[in-house]
Amino acid sequence: MRIEIVSLFPEFVAQVAGHGVVGRAQERGLLSLHGWNPRDYAEGNYRRVDDRPFGGGPGMVMMIDPLRACLEAARAADPAPARVVYLSPQGRPLTQAKVRELAAQPRLVLLCGRYEGVDERLLAAEVDEEISIGDYVLSGGELAAAVVVDAVARLQDGALNDAESAVQDSFEGDGLLDCPHYTRPVEHALGEVPAVLLSGNHALIARWRRQQALGRTWLRRPDLLDRGTLSPADHKLLEEFLAGAG
Amino acid sequence: MRIEIVSLFPEFVAQVAGHGVVGRAQERGLLSLHGWNPRDYAEGNYRRVDDRPFGGGPGMVMMIDPLRACLEAARAADPAPARVVYLSPQGRPLTQAKVRELAAQPRLVLLCGRYEGVDERLLAAEVDEEISIGDYVLSGGELAAAVVVDAVARLQDGALNDAESAVQDSFEGDGLLDCPHYTRPVEHALGEVPAVLLSGNHALIARWRRQQALGRTWLRRPDLLDRGTLSPADHKLLEEFLAGAG
């Protein structure tokens, strides 16, 4: 997979992307990242990329032409078709389902905004979708692009090591929060390890973990749990958890 | 404000945080970031920080003692009380309201997880709250911490320049998505600028922008709009937008 990052600060994204899973995926040839700076496609001595908004008001708007030329150059760098994603607070919130969809593309172009935003005509003509990473305000789209790159990189085949991908397989798809985890020592001033985890009874352990995952999801993220679609077994586990047996 | 970052890769967060608004806030003395590595508080030749989960299964769990000693050192570095936030997919989703609350603290400790998670006993004893940045899976808590740092930094008094803070003032709080923006040139192959923005009629421009913001929020993020609580004027603008006049 190839990801083009269109940003006034492409080195920022490259730095982020040199670490951890993203760095490893690049070393293994699973992913390559390329930065593109609209300023390099701006005209005149000042290489201006932004201007004041029509209608007045504060902030600056990124102009069509430098961005368009930059996007065109990024597109032309490889023959594979590229999905163009604009990172913006106005976008649809990123979900793991969307991450899976993006991870399956041969190529992505991630467009990062700064200033007040980007001329709407460019967005309408050149952007396939607008994505937000959450309901909070960042200083630009670069960190959001880094989030997309990280989430997409770890889904490339071979990007995770064995332990990491076993963990991934165990939770991806069920839509529940994780159960609590414990490790050594068994005895600690901060408390005990639940006895079931020390029992060696794998069926009971699996049941306890499922119950904890259901209970926590219910308590912390009821929006993720549609009680109506729980299996009868899960429904019973959850009732038991809520009755204080969890 | 002082932010302590507890992570196995503290340099990652520092790098991310050296740029843009966060870098500027640090230069202006509004914010300082300090990295703390649990490995520096681990014992033995191997400086082990993780171990296998009780009950079996894939992945590794971060052990209590190195993390606890590391948190203790981070806390002791300054007399101001510190809110301890654990970044985790199990946390409550970050919102701008939470960002405002965190930005008002004198000190934050951001705890980043890796591996499968952290021993639950440590979380119960030492963590004030667990926060997620969204419903997607990252390779660790570091990028999530960088997101919190960025969002919190731009709310420190004096961190934004004048244009940036005027933009901020104009939208923070109303909970709507932004209206579209346009800048020069007026005539472009990609399309025209809506005539109202060129009219010089400030009341009409404000009305159009409000209507666009309402309409877009309705179309893209109906979850943010509670139609019942709209003022009669907003309600009328939205009806008009939806009738195709927007």
Ligand SMILES: CCCCCCCCNCc1ccc(CNC(=O)c2csc3nc[nH]c(=O)c23)cc1
């Ligand atoms: C309930 C949330 C509604 C938020 C509405 C915010 C409207 C802000 N307009 C000005 C603005 C433009 C661009 C930015 C920089 N942010 C991004 O480019 C961005 C790109 S993706 C993203 N995801 C979450 N949050 C974000 O700020 C972003 C910040 C403020």
Ligand SMILES: CCCCCCCCNCc1ccc(CNC(=O)c2csc3nc[nH]c(=O)c23)cc1
């Ligand atoms: C509908 C979402 C449900 C997600 C449930 C995911 C359970 C994952 N457990 C294993 C795991 C632990 C830690 C990570 C690393 N991620 C973070 O530490 C993290 C810290 S804050 C955050 N916000 C959104 N997504 C994230 O992955 C994070 C990744 C996988």
